[in-house]
Amino acid sequence: MQTDQLRALLAVVDEGTFEAAARRLHVTPSAVSQRIKALEHSLGRVVVRRGLPCEATEAGEVLVRLARQQDLLEREARAALDDAATTRELPVVVNADSLATWFVGVLHEVARWEGVVLHLHVEDEGHSHELLRAGSVLGAVTSNPTAVQGCSVERIGVMRYLPVMTPALRERFSHGRGIDWARMPVLQFNEHDEVQRGVLRRHGIGDDAQPPTSRVPSSEGFAEAVRAGLGWGALPEAQCRADLESGALVRLGAREHVDVPLHWQSWRLRSPLVDRLTEAIRAHAPSR
Numbered sequence: 001m002q003t004d005q006l007r008a009l010l011a012v013v014d015e016g017t018f019e020a021a022a023r024r025l026h027v028t029p030s031a032v033s034q035r036i037k038a039l040e041h042s043l044g045r046v047v048v049r050r051g052l053p054c055e056a057t058e059a060g061e062v063l064v065r066l067a068r069q070q071d072l073l074e075r076e077a078r079a080a081l082d083d084a085a086t087t088r089e090l091p092v093v094v095n096a097d098s099l100a101t102w103f104v105g106v107l108h109e110v111a112r113w114e115g116v117v118l119h120l121h122v123e124d125e126g127h128s129h130e131l132l133r134a135g136s137v138l139g140a141v142t143s144n145p146t147a148v149q150g151c152s153v154e155r156i157g158v159m160r161y162l163p164v165m166t167p168a169l170r171e172r173f174s175h176g177r178g179i180d181w182a183r184m185p186v187l188q189f190n191e192h193d194e195v196q197r198g199v200l201r202r203h204g205i206g207d208d209a210q211p212p213t214s215r216v217p218s219s220e221g222f223a224e225a226v227r228a229g230l231g232w233g234a235l236p237e238a239q240c241r242a243d244l245e246s247g248a249l250v251r252l253g254a255r256e257h258v259d260v261p262l263h264w265q266s267w268r269l270r271s272p273l274v275d276r277l278t279e280a281i282r283a284h285a286p287s288r
Helices: 003-015 018-025 029-043 058-081 096-100 103-110 125-134 167-172 195-202 219-228 237-246 272-284
Strands: 088-094 116-122 139-142 151-165 186-188 213-215 233-236 258-267
Touching: 003 018, 003 029, 003 058, 018 029, 058 088, 058 125, 058 272, 088 096, 088 125, 088 272, 096 103, 096 116, 096 219, 103 116, 103 272, 125 139, 139 272, 151 167, 151 195, 151 237, 186 195, 186 219, 195 233, 195 258, 219 233, 219 237, 233 237, 258 272
Parallel strands: 088 116, 088 139, 186 213
Antiparallel strands: 139 258, 151 233, 151 258
């Protein structure tokens, strides 16, 4: 596997066509095609699905990840030799609630690193693993403990969610000493959000009995919808602590909470920059 072949593969996957890849590499489309064919011949496997756009095959995804890792290591070597070297990129996946809370501390740390830019993807669990498998990102903050091939995984902390609502909404749906869970409006982040459903199941509300549900696919927007009284929702503890102290929000049960484990998956790669990012994430992740 030659470096120019891997770079050609990476350019084709990133740009979507052989012609666009050729423009990026400053060569002819024929040269890109020859490099891809030579790579496929040496492996005995197809690495690119020719289409619009072109996509990496399963074997191609392994090589795309290798190409990105080589690019990162080359940039690190250049930075070690020359402070004015090309900027190093850190593509990372993070879930929306982490980005709105504890990951802000990571942003402040990275902001002080010379010659480094952060490319964040805000995605759900399924797509996070797809980006890792494809080599599009070097790491992901995820609740999934299963490591993607070529990656290491470690538990870094726990995100605690508290089911909260406005006092007015609670009073409206109070039922004796309890709450009318079946009728009370609830919020949902997206179709994959299971946090609120888990709370409802614990209170005897099955999936077939769906309370009035509003969907707000934004961490900040979700919190604002709870504060507005659109419905109850489970917010990260750090995101609702001030509202609970001021009385703007109240908890649905003094002991009611949902703990979601957090994991950091990253390329299994000896890289000072990846190691430095991992240390920053460990330092700021919420522990419990």
